[in-house]
Structures are given as structure tokens and as C-alpha cells.
Amino acid sequence: MAERFFENRVMSGIITGPFFKAYFNNPSALEIGTMVAILEIGAFITSLASGRIGDIIGRRKTLFFGAVIFTLGGFVQTFSVGFWSMVTGRFVSGLGVGLLS
Numbered sequence: 001m002a003e004r005f006f007e008n009r010v011m012s013g014i015i016t017g018p019f020f021k022a023y024f025n026n027p028s029a030l031e032i033g034t035m036v037a038i039l040e041i042g043a044f045i046t047s048l049a050s051g052r053i054g055d056i057i058g059r060r061k062t063l064f065f066g067a068v069i070f071t072l073g074g075f076v077q078t079f080s081v082g083f084w085s086m087v088t089g090r091f092v093s094g095l096g097v098g099l100l101s
Contacts, residue, residue, distance in 0.1 A: 011036055011090075024083060031083055038087050042094020043101065050099050062099055070096025 014020050015032050024031070046053075046066075054062040073093025080086040 035086055039090045039094035042091040043098040046095045046098025047101050066096045066099030
């Protein structure tokens with residue numbers, strides 16, 4: 001659960017910066033809200049399945065796959081070229097967070 005809060009704190013610092021606003025062409029409140037909240041949706045989806053996945057493949061492998069998925073999402077966010085790639089990266093990171101929680 002700490003991963004989710006850390007990720008949102010990082011994002012809250014980024015979305016207020018002038019470089020972020022310039023890069024994303026002054027996103028609307030709806031676009032910013034979507035970028036922030038989509039991580040929670042991804043986390044919710046996999047958190048529902050993480051217990052069962054852990055039963056099937058084990059706790060260590062579940063945590064490993066969660067970390068890999070979270071990292072892939074971070075990679076997509078880092079190299080995002082626009083709104084939809086950022087949203088996709090946030091969603092993928094959320095899927096990883098759900099497995100880690």
C-alpha cells in the first residue's frame with residue numbers, strides 16, 4: 001500500500017510544475033485527474049486477484065511480477081509522448097501496485 005501513496009505523492013509534485021504543464025499542453029483538470037486516478041483503478045483490479053495469484057504461483061513470484069509490472073509502467077510514464085501514453089503507464093503501474101499490496 002505504501003507504493004500507491006508514494007507514487008501519488010510523486011505525481012502530485014510533478015503535475016504542478018511548469019515543465020509538465022508545457023509538455024502536456026496545459027492539461028485540463030479532468031485530464032490531470034485521470035492521470036492521477038487511473039493508477040488507483042489498476043491497483044484495484046489486481047488487488048482483487050493478488051491473493052489468488054499468490055496462492056497459485058507463490059508470494060515471492062507475485063511480488064516479483066508486481067515489481068516488474070510496476071517498473072514497466074514507470075518506463076512508459078518516463079518516455080510518454082502524450083496524454084494517452086501517460087495514462088497507459090499509470091494504469092500499468094497501478095496493476096503492479098495491486099500485486100504488491
